[in-house]
Amino acid sequence: MFSRRILSVARSSKVLSHQNAVRSMLSTRSKFHTSARLLEAETVKVPQMAESISEGTLKQWQKKVGDFVELDEEVATIETDKIDVSVNATTAGKIVELLANEDDTVTVGQDLFKIEPGAQGESKPAEKPTEEPKAQKQPEEKKKDDAEPKDQQVDKGTGKPPGPPPPEVEARPADQRKTEKSGATSKKDQPEPKAKEQSVRTAPGARTETRVKMNRMRMRIAERLKESQNNAASLTTFNEIDMSSLMAFRSKYKEEVLKREGVKFGFMSAFAKACTLALKEIPAANASIEAAADGKGQEIVYRDYVDLSVAVATPKGLVTPVVRNAESLSMIGVEREIAALGAKARDGKLTLEDMAGGTFTISNGGVFGSLYGTPIINLPQAAVLGMHAIKDKPVVVDGQIVVRPIMVVALTYDHRLLDGREAVTFLVRVKEYIEDPRKMLLAE
Structure with missing residues (x-):
């Protein structure tokens, strides 16, 4: 009878520990989803410009995908028939997508770009194994360990540690240095392509035209x-x-x-x-x-x-x-x-x-x-x-x-x-x- 009670208590403790583990897992998932929701990208629209202006031309992107911007930092410039309108970031974060190209006509309220809120240096939770930094560190440690015995070696004749190794260029074979020298000389003697292009552009009698879109x-x-x-x-x-x-x-x-x-x-x-x-x-x-x-x-x-x-x-x-x-x-x-x-x-x-x-x-x-x-x-x-x-x-x-x-x-x-x-x-x-x-x- 006493042994049965001990077995029952053991089983109930296992059930409780299992329930606690499940609750801990759910709590961790909840936190993860909360952080994911915080990093969800926001869509910034073309702002109101004036009562009489409903559209403009996207003149220039000041930022590109992957750039981090501060709150109210200029991201794009829209050209209207009267003034240039700056489109600023609504929050600090990273630009994740541009929804229009330069020289496109954009209207008030149109989706312009997406920004992922967050402080500079923050990113989404990493999915890579935690051992990766350790693996990256191993070659450096191995290299360091291999270098140590060499530094501790001594010259058998003098009993003193050897001096610093000779420069890398001197350690190369003579024929290799000769080849590099001749290669550098031949490269120097080659005519610069920029000068050739300039002579083509400034050729007498050239009849060129440039078409530029008339701004608003x-x-x-x-x-x-x-x-x-x-x-x-x-x-x-x-x-x-x-x-x-x-x-x-x-x-x-x-x-x-x-x-x-x-x-x-x-x-x-x-x-x-x-x-x-x-x-x-x-x-x-x-x-x-x-x-x-x-x-x-x-x-x-x-x-x-x-x-x-x-x-x-x-x-x-x-x-x-x-x-x-x-x-x-x-x-x-x-x-x-x-x-x-x-x-x-x-x-x-x-x-x-x-x-x-x-x-x-x-x-x-x-x-x-x-x-x-x-x-x-x-x-x-x-x-x-x-x-x-x-x-x-x-x-x-x-x-x-x-x-x-x-x-x-x-x-x-x-x-x-x-x-x-x-x-x-x-x-x-x-x-x-x-x-x-x-x-x-x-x-x-």
């Missing part, structure tokens, strides 16, 4: 310029401005401004200030024609503020970021805003908000050496001022012929909004303010 921004610029030519009644008036006074003013204070404000004191700020003052006198140059609120006919919208569009040349085309409320800014304030917008334009970081709106445009083609030009109106604006290069010219001052630095300025205006008298008056006011900058302090 250039297509949009072309569309807008053609729309302006078709819709606006454009007319251009010219005038000459003596830049002597403004150049002396700038030369006297530019170092002080750069040291105190950290911005360069250029001519653009003076023209911007002169234009904002002239626009107060000629409000039609700051107006636009828009559809009536009731949908019947058209209305002229006059504004008591000036959002100044400044034309900036970029590798992709001309863009016009906006200096908001330019009428309330000083010359230094305008320079600071223009410098910030110019830097963003060159780096491709302009946003839609930076370019939206604008009531009047200034374009400075003089920085590229332009002497004359007729700028095109940026619809729905009414006018655009074109600045050009400064050149020394003989002019008559008080009956005497003198040499003065002269800039030719052009105002292209929409004749539907401005009459010739208003347009010419506007340009004359700008001329007066630039030729004597002190007058800008007297203007209200």
Whole structure:
């Protein structure tokens, strides 16, 4: 009877140990599945870009499959007809799949790439045998063990350990060294293939063509310029401005401004200030024609503020970021805003908000050496001022012929909004303010 009880207790303990083993196994599997779920790849979609933009062209992948990215790190760039949109990583992890190719048209909400969340260096649970690191270590240990007896050997004649082995090159047979030397010489004497290719490319009489796909921004610029030519009644008036006074003013204070404000004191700020003052006198140059609120006919919208569009040349085309409320800014304030917008334009970081709106445009083609030009109106604006290069010219001052630095300025205006008298008056006011900058302090 006693032996039967002992046997029963032994059997029950075996059952309990088996149950505990099963529970431990299930717990391990649960943990494994939890970690696998954490490493499941997430799909990143094309983000919302703007109300008026629903698609774009995948310009470039900044990362490739297998690259690790941090949270909010740029992965791809999408080109639209207005700006470049960056697509950033939604989490830190590894790129596991790219779902679109460069130059493909992608739409908002489309799957773009997959990312596997996790810290750098993390990976899925290894399935290889645990003995593998040990097996990799064995050849190194064996190599080390084989090397030890050699280091401990001694010369029978001297009783001292031998010196370091001779260099590998010296240990080779003489004929082998001779062959390598002759081979190196023959390789050196061979003509470089790059030079041969260059001679083919630069052959006289070559007639080559290169076709490049027109990017979305250039297509949009072309569309807008053609729309302006078709819709606006454009007319251009010219005038000459003596830049002597403004150049002396700038030369006297530019170092002080750069040291105190950290911005360069250029001519653009003076023209911007002169234009904002002239626009107060000629409000039609700051107006636009828009559809009536009731949908019947058209209305002229006059504004008591000036959002100044400044034309900036970029590798992709001309863009016009906006200096908001330019009428309330000083010359230094305008320079600071223009410098910030110019830097963003060159780096491709302009946003839609930076370019939206604008009531009047200034374009400075003089920085590229332009002497004359007729700028095109940026619809729905009414006018655009074109600045050009400064050149020394003989002019008559008080009956005497003198040499003065002269800039030719052009105002292209929409004749539907401005009459010739208003347009010419506007340009004359700008001329007066630039030729004597002190007058800008007297203007209200």
